[in-house]
Amino acid sequence: MVLRVNELYHRYGKRQVLRGVTFEVLPGSLVGVVGENGAGKTTLLRILCGELTPTNGTASVSGRLGYCPQHVVLNDAFTVAQHLAFFQVAYGLPDLSYAHELIDVLQFADFLDERVGVLSGGTRQKLNLTIALMHDPDVLLLDEPYQGFDWETYLRFWELAQRLRDRGRSVLVISHLAYDADRLDTLHRLAAGVLCEGSTSHGGR
């Protein structure tokens, strides 16, 4: 088990958002959580990555965690290469070879020396994803990771996710649409603050 969530409750003031969410993620699995706008998906991910303390319940992660938030957290004044250098130090990586592999897969090597402020939304999101992935985490939490991706990049994203899964990594993707269901091993639906197993749990390989 790389991720275990037990009876998670969360409320903002009087608004109860999560009402007893329980699930597990196994090593080497691709898991989706879908739910309508405002269902509490981002709240759940923020709790899983330790950014938010739940009102009640527990969430535990074993191994390294990667988190790609819905809104890119980049500094417009720095170049792509400067972001990589910063996160190399933050993660304590000996080199950037894996980061450059990811950049090749996502095809944005041409922008290494560009300032992030002038990049397109899709390219910013590619950098956001690369930063979440470059330390090769055991569990990767992705909040609507392919927003702004063109079709080819979207397909490359799923190839990458499947490759990670095949190497024993776990990927948890949240989305407001369930159209990626066939690509997942397990799909959960978040509704009325409770998580239930969706219609697709088929091994997806």
Ligand SMILES: Nc1ncnc2c1ncn2[C@@H]1O[C@H](COP(=O)(O)OP(=O)(O)OP(=O)(O)O)[C@@H](O)[C@H]1O
């Ligand atoms: N910091 C906050 N303070 C108060 N209410 C919040 C806060 N963050 C989220 N909420 C509320 O909690 C509910 C769940 O929000 P959340 O962002 O987790 O939903 P979501 O499923 O990710 O939605 P979306 O698909 O629109 O991104 C919403 O009603 C939202 O308005």
